[in-house]
Every structure is written in structure tokens, then in C-alpha cells.
Amino acid sequence: MQHRIVVLGAGYTGAIAAGRLAKRLHREDVTITLVNAEPDFVERVRMHQLATGQDLKPRPFSEMFAGTGVHLRLAKVTGVDVDRKTVTVTDANSIAPESGAGFIAPESGAGELPYDTLIYALGSGWNAQGVPGTAEHAYEIAGRPGALRLRERLARLGGGQSVVVVGGGLTGVEAATELAEARPDLDVALAAAGGLGDWLSPKGRDHLRKVLGKLGITVYEHAQVTAVEADHVTTADGKIIPAAVTVWTAGFAVHPIAEATALEVTGTGQIVVDGTMRSVSHPDVYAIGDAAMVMGPGNKPLRMSCASGTPTAWQAADAIAARLTGGKLPNAPIRYFNQCISLGRKEGLIQYVTADDRAVKAVLTGRVAAVYKELVCKGAAWGVANPMLGLPTRRRRVTGRRATTGSAVKEPA
Incomplete structure (x- = not known):
């Protein structure tokens, strides 16, 4: 069998x-x-x-x-x-x-x-983190249904309205920059619970701030969002941030x-x-x-x-x-080698890291980094269809047959 x-x-x-x-x-x-x-x-x-x-x-x-x-x-x-x-x-x-x-x-x-x-x-x-109003009012991009729902909402959003991306990690940074580049008519903000790019090297953080500034993104640092409403979010220190649309990427x-x-x-x-x-x-x-x-x-x-x-x-x-x-x-x-971050279609940031994912000084930035990230994304999809990645494809025979109550296989020494 x-x-x-x-x-x-x-x-x-x-x-x-x-x-x-x-x-x-x-x-x-x-x-x-x-x-x-x-x-x-x-x-x-x-x-x-x-x-x-x-x-x-x-x-x-x-x-x-x-x-x-x-x-x-x-x-x-x-x-x-x-x-x-x-x-x-x-x-x-x-x-x-x-x-x-x-x-x-x-x-x-x-x-x-x-x-x-x-x-x-x-x-x-996506993880709502138990924050009141998130499930009712926020949008997420952890999967295709959520991304399509946000896409439809953004298409109906008029110029000058505000979008707040909650979460300062890789997903939040990529979402905010992509949105600001695609819709320069919107007022895009990023609310981070910690410092902006605080996991990056100094050079990486500087580049991130430069790109977000160029795209006109307002950054709220050390802004832990504690509630989400239909038209704004509230932070732990009582700050009210207007948000016609809230995009939740906090974990x-x-x-x-x-x-x-x-x-x-x-x-x-x-x-x-x-x-x-x-x-x-x-x-x-x-x-x-x-x-x-x-x-x-x-x-x-x-x-x-x-x-x-x-x-x-x-x-x-x-x-x-x-x-x-x-x-x-x-x-x-x-082990890890780098963190690849897209900052829209024209900019990117490649942060090189230690084996345990700690940032080192070396980074790659700009258009070259954007191309690098695009190749990584294409390579990931290619790897799904080509899972052997150049390894020998010789199939081996199973050494034992399945019994009616489970498996009978040989455990290697």
C-alpha cells in the first residue's frame, strides 16, 4: 500500500x-x-x-x-x-x-x-492584537482576500484623504511606501510602536527616512495604537491620527x-x-x-x-x-543573510545581517536594491515550481510499506 x-x-x-x-x-x-x-x-x-x-x-x-x-x-x-x-x-x-x-x-x-x-x-x-475596533474598521494585507478588499476601498478614496498604516515592520514599511508612490494624491502616514527602522543599521535607517520623506509619508514613532475608529486611530498617549482608511500590519x-x-x-x-x-x-x-x-x-x-x-x-x-x-x-x-525591503517600485533597501538576523553595517540602496528585491520575489515564486533548486532529481524507493494502522518505514541511523 x-x-x-x-x-x-x-x-x-x-x-x-x-x-x-x-x-x-x-x-x-x-x-x-x-x-x-x-x-x-x-x-x-x-x-x-x-x-x-x-x-x-x-x-x-x-x-x-x-x-x-x-x-x-x-x-x-x-x-x-x-x-x-x-x-x-x-x-x-x-x-x-x-x-x-x-x-x-x-x-x-x-x-x-x-x-x-x-x-x-x-x-x-493578520493579528489584531486585541485592539478595539481593529476587526471592524481596519484593513489587512496578510492574504489575497484582504488585499483585494483594501484595493476596492482605495479605488473609492478621493484625493487628499488620509490613510494610516499601523505597524513599522517590514510589511508596514512596504505597504506605506507602495501606497504613497501609487497614490501621491493621498495623505499617507505610518504609525510605528517603536522607532522607525530601529532594527536596521544606521545607514539603513537613514535611507529609509530619506525615501519616506521623499514620498511625503508622515511618520509617527513610538506611537502604540490602542483603538481604531472608522475615521481615526488613537495612540497610547492620547494622540488622534485621522484615517479615512486604516491598514493594520502590526504582526x-x-x-x-x-x-x-x-x-x-x-x-x-x-x-x-x-x-x-x-x-x-x-x-x-x-x-x-x-x-x-x-x-x-x-x-x-x-x-x-x-x-x-x-x-x-x-x-x-x-x-x-x-x-x-x-x-x-x-x-x-x-541562517539569515539579508533583509530585502521594497520601497515602492523604484526604491529598495537590502540590509545585510548576521546569521541570527542582526543588522550589520553593509546595505544596498536605491534602484539597484529595488531590482534586487524584485529578483528575490521572482526567485521565490520560481522556487515553488522548481523545488529541487538544482539538486539531483533521482527518486528513491520507500524501504517499508504502510501498515493498516500507520507507517512501517526504516529510521536512518
Whole structure:
């Protein structure tokens, strides 16, 4: 019987892991089912571009996984039972099967998927941080539905009206600059809980301030937003900042499903894993990307980002393949090299960092940095469709067969 691998979520990490496994293992030995609510890949790192009216290149999974043997189940995950080793799903609207990728057309509204190995890659969404009025009045760009909702609202916004981006991290900075460049007729402001770019080097902070000033963005530093209303936000010190539109980018929260399972999770709901991305409580479950609590260099948790998630997908896929085939477990360290920040379409900032993500003096700025960031974004999307990144694609045979109650595979020494 075939070993059943189910991957939950087809963002950067889930899609990469599924494709990498498909090229490592024989189809006769395994089935790989990728569960996702949408039939095409979403470039999450470009949601600020989508929100400001730019059209993104369609990336249908039917093309990306053509000929790989990966099956896409168009469905929303509603539960995971790690004791019974099943996933509960609610199917999306019926979609006719297409050539290439093995699309599974829904037969009913809900169902269960049994698995032998589960890869949990449901990622994260926006985090309202419990701030009153955020859910009712703020817009978010953590995913495509939110970005499209903001896009529609901005299209109806007249010149001279105010937009406040709450959150001074990478997402907030990219959203504010993209918006100010695309809509110079608007009054764009950025409210940061700390200092502007306080994680950057002095040279990086100087460039960031220069670009935001050139774009006419008003910056409120050390401005912790404590309430959101329909036409303004309020900070902890009582300041009222006008906002016809509030864009909330103050952090991410992981999908809540893992916390409702018997998996060992952190206080933030992330699944605790070992160095191979395997759950420390349930060895048939792997977690990758934002959903996993992964320790990096300096024994520091990896930050939620595409830069962190992609290597965790490689690590998990290679570890699963090794355990199924009796190969050598991967031992590649996960480290950082730089932080790539787009500042509109014409400007960028590349902040070089230490292995544990601390800024060093070196930066790349200006138009060259913008091109660099664009290449990184394109490379990330290319990596989803080409998950082996030049590695040998020889498929290996599974050394044991799945028993009716679980897996019978050889654990490498």
C-alpha cells in the first residue's frame, strides 16, 4: 500500500515541500495530496502591490505541478485529529479536473483525509492584537482576500484623504511606501510602536527616512495604537491620527487549528519541532513556515517570513524522504543573510545581517536594491515550481510499506 502524505496549505512552504517530495519519491510508493482553498499560488510577498492596484501574474497549480503526481484537494481545512491521523476538510466549489496536476474534484461538502505523514503549513494571518475596533474598521494585507478588499476601498478614496498604516515592520514599511508612490494624491502616514527602522543599521535607517520623506509619508514613532475608529486611530498617549482608511500590519498570528489538537504548541500556537521540522510530540507530523516554532542560530526563534519558511520546507521534505527511504537525514543549518525591503517600485533597501538576523553595517540602496528585491520575489515564486533548486532529481524507493494502522518505514541511523 502507498504511504499517504498530506500537505496542508499551498503557500510558499507547503507548495515547495509537496513538489520537493514528489521529485524525491517514487509515485508507486507514495501519494502526495496538497490541500488548499484556492486553485492558484498566491505570492504573499506582493500583497501590498495587489492592494495598490497592480495586477499579479496568475500562477495556477495545474501548471506548476503538471506531471509531478501531486494531487491538489481544493478545500478548507477545518480540523486535524492527530490521534486518528485524519484531516477534516470542507471542499471548495467543484472544479473540473485539468491535465497535469491531479485535481481532486469535490464529491460532497465535507470529508476526511487519512494520512501517514502530515505536513502542516497553514501559515499565519493578520493579528489584531486585541485592539478595539481593529476587526471592524481596519484593513489587512496578510492574504489575497484582504488585499483585494483594501484595493476596492482605495479605488473609492478621493484625493487628499488620509490613510494610516499601523505597524513599522517590514510589511508596514512596504505597504506605506507602495501606497504613497501609487497614490501621491493621498495623505499617507505610518504609525510605528517603536522607532522607525530601529532594527536596521544606521545607514539603513537613514535611507529609509530619506525615501519616506521623499514620498511625503508622515511618520509617527513610538506611537502604540490602542483603538481604531472608522475615521481615526488613537495612540497610547492620547494622540488622534485621522484615517479615512486604516491598514493594520502590526504582526501575524498563526492559524488556530494546531492549538486545538493534541500537538505540543507554544503560547502563540506554533507547533514545537526538532531540527528536521518534526513535531516533538507526534513524529508523523511535520510543521513548516510560520506554523512552526523553529530555533535558528543563537538559539533564537526564526521570524515569520518567506526567508525563514522556504528552508524549513526543504528541511522537512528531505527529512521525510530520508526516513521513508533509509537515507541520511539532512543537517543543513538555517541562517539569515539579508533583509530585502521594497520601497515602492523604484526604491529598495537590502540590509545585510548576521546569521541570527542582526543588522550589520553593509546595505544596498536605491534602484539597484529595488531590482534586487524584485529578483528575490521572482526567485521565490520560481522556487515553488522548481523545488529541487538544482539538486539531483533521482527518486528513491520507500524501504517499508504502510501498515493498516500507520507507517512501517526504516529510521536512518
